[in-house]
Amino acid sequence: MSINQFNVDCKKIRKNTLECVFKAGSGHIGPSFSIIELTHFIHKYERDFNFILSKGHAAPGLYACLYQNQLLSKKEFFNLRKIGSKTQGHPDRLLFKKIDCSTGALGQGLSVAIGYAIGDKHLNKSKKTFCILGDGEMQEGQIWESLLFLGNNYLRNLITIIDYNKYQNEMSVKDTLDLGNLKKKLSSFNLEVIEINGHDFKDIKKAFKIKKLNKNLVVIAHTIKGKGISFMENDNHWHSAKLNKDNYLKAIEELNI
Amino acid sequence: MKNLAIRDVFGLTLRDLGKKNKKIFAVSPDLKAATKLSYFFKEFPERSIETGIAEANAIGISAGLALAGLKPVVSSFGAFLTGKNVEIRTSISFNNANVIIAGTHGGLIGPDGPSQAGLQDIAVMRSIPNMSVYQPATAIETRKILEYSIKANKPIYIRISRQANKEFFTSSYKFTEGNPxxxxxxxxxxxxxxxxxxxxxxxxxxxxxxxxxxxxxxxxxxxxxxxxxxxxxxxxxxxxxxxxxxxxxxxxxxxxxxxxxxxxxxxxxxxxxxxxxxxxxxxxxxxxxxxxxxxxxxxxxxxxxxxx
The missing domain is CATH 3.40.50.920 (Rossmann fold)
Known part of the structure; x- marks a missing residue:
């Protein structure tokens, strides 16, 4: 594993995401860019897994990672948000079988991930299940139902990741409905909580290698919304703003790849 | 089974089917005694999941179990389960997940009143794409519908009553989807x-x-x-x-x-x-x-x- 190569990959993924969203005319760039390293790491280095993007609006980022890892053709990837395409606006398992779970209505992915993990365990499969939640999504009640369940039922094969990019649809999480001391809250649910830099290769690798726990693992991944493009980072305008040609070219130039 | 309540027939049939079909799981949000999933829970604790009073999570877990290749049956009062419309719509139907949703206490259920009674459940469920909706009238029809649904590979809502009904059929009755x-x-x-x-x-x-x-x-x-x-x-x-x-x-x-x-x-x-x-x-x-x-x-x- 070369860290440099990984980081170059992630740059490529961001470039492809920009091109794809620009061509499609819409799509969520900011929320996609905060999950690139996490999503690419899983698809590049993990072998047997279910991947559930509970924050389904980051679909372009997921598709770009699948494309980078040869799990999606160029033609399909660049056919984003079109009738008949595999790359629908939010992950759609009905049209794209490599999607392990259709998502888009927030709050539901972790429950499905728990079902996958219990099912795989019962069937003696060695698969891991990864679930990426948004931080804004943590405001959904169902998330806390599933966390309470996880505090009472240990599933060795499930890794829950919170993409803590500090922003949600309209504004910052803090100004919308603050999550407070998230680590403390989650720990009080009888969960093993670690905090990492969600853009750092070594941090991600370390987090996914943790073994021999007797509590369910929740990774709070501190990330940056719009990561990689200076004028998009931490500017919530880029949650789902339309990318015009000038900004597109400016962003591509900045990536310099 | 003739004089048993529909919900009892549901619970007992599921337990019997669970003996042969090891893929069946039961998921219950704290109402297994009322829905009669309790029969299955007692016989197959290793294939039974209690979620607590958390219907949304129960629906999501059921979807995940189905996507992993199992055959989950999630049951609670129909009024409560079908109230979780967006969870059923996204996690189950939008995945075409092979889940049976058994909504009990359909119809006029008695002194507990309207909050507990399934009175709009059919309307809600039949509006969701990929979802089939069945309702048995008698004990034998309940058994036949459940046998069919366990073999089927798609999302199904079954409206279950808590009362015992007059039997109109014999054991040779065959449930055929779509047929009046x-x-x-x-x-x-x-x-x-x-x-x-x-x-x-x-x-x-x-x-x-x-x-x-x-x-x-x-x-x-x-x-x-x-x-x-x-x-x-x-x-x-x-x-x-x-x-x-x-x-x-x-x-x-x-x-x-x-x-x-x-x-x-x-x-x-x-x-x-x-x-x-x-x-x-x-x-x-x-x-x-x-x-x-x-x-x-x-x-x-x-x-x-x-x-x-």
Missing amino acids: VTLNKNFQDGIVISSGNTLQNCYEAVEKFKKLGKKIGLINIPSIKPLNKSKIKNLLRKTNKVFTIEDHNIYGGLGSVILESLSDLDKKPKIFMHGLKDVFIQSDEVENLYKYYGLDSKGIFKFINKNI
């Missing part, structure tokens, strides 16, 4: 269409008309969605008057299904819809409630008699 089931072929003066609990009361009303020399037929609809349109149209062509009877909101239930099915028929029979008129029911004993809402055999007779 004719119980009385004398269609000359009208046809009564029913599903679930109201079938026995409709039967009694039809028998009374028979004594009065009127020829009124009776059709049972166990498969509300899908419903075989050409079959129902062929049956209803034979009459001028159709009476739909349901212990469910008049909007979006059985009556609506029949109206939709006949929409492109050249010569339509008149359709009279009888059910809950967009109300929340009140508390009382089951038989008093069916009487109060005109859904006992006398009330049904009166409704038909007024319009015939």
Whole structure:
């Protein structure tokens, strides 16, 4: 594993995401860019897994990672948000079988991930299940139902990741409905909580290698919304703003790849 | 099984099916004693999941189990489960996940009142793509529908009653998805269409008309969605008057299904819809409630008699 190569990959993924969203005319760039390293790491280095993007609006980022890892053709990837395409606006398992779970209505992915993990365990499969939640999504009640369940039922094969990019649809999480001391809250649910830099290769690798726990693992991944493009980072305008040609070219130039 | 409540037949049949089919899982949000998933839980604790009072999580976990290749049955009161519309819509239907959702306490359930009773569940569930909707009327039909649903590979909603109903079928009864089931072929003066609990009361009303020399037929609809349109149209062509009877909101239930099915028929029979008129029911004993809402055999007779 070369860290440099990984980081170059992630740059490529961001470039492809920009091109794809620009061509499609819409799509969520900011929320996609905060999950690139996490999503690419899983698809590049993990072998047997279910991947559930509970924050389904980051679909372009997921598709770009699948494309980078040869799990999606160029033609399909660049056919984003079109009738008949595999790359629908939010992950759609009905049209794209490599999607392990259709998502888009927030709050539901972790429950499905728990079902996958219990099912795989019962069937003696060695698969891991990864679930990426948004931080804004943590405001959904169902998330806390599933966390309470996880505090009472240990599933060795499930890794829950919170993409803590500090922003949600309209504004910052803090100004919308603050999550407070998230680590403390989650720990009080009888969960093993670690905090990492969600853009750092070594941090991600370390987090996914943790073994021999007797509590369910929740990774709070501190990330940056719009990561990689200076004028998009931490500017919530880029949650789902339309990318015009000038900004597109400016962003591509900045990536310099 | 003849005199058992529908929910007991559901619970016992699931337990029996669980002996052969090791993929069956039961998921319960704290109501297994009432839904009768308790039979399965007792026999197969390793394939039973208690989520606590968390229906949304129960629905999501069921979807995940199905996507992993198992056959989950999630059950709670239909009013509670189908209230989780967006969870069923996204996690189950949008994944086409092979989950059976058994909504118990459908219809007029008794003193617990409307918050506990499934009164809009059919309307809600049949509006969701990929979702089939079945409702058994009797013990044997319950068993046959569950046997079919366990073998099927798709999302299914089954509306289960907490009461025991009169048996109309023998063990040779075969549930065929989409098919209407004719119980009385004398269609000359009208046809009564029913599903679930109201079938026995409709039967009694039809028998009374028979004594009065009127020829009124009776059709049972166990498969509300899908419903075989050409079959129902062929049956209803034979009459001028159709009476739909349901212990469910008049909007979006059985009556609506029949109206939709006949929409492109050249010569339509008149359709009279009888059910809950967009109300929340009140508390009382089951038989008093069916009487109060005109859904006992006398009330049904009166409704038909007024319009015939």
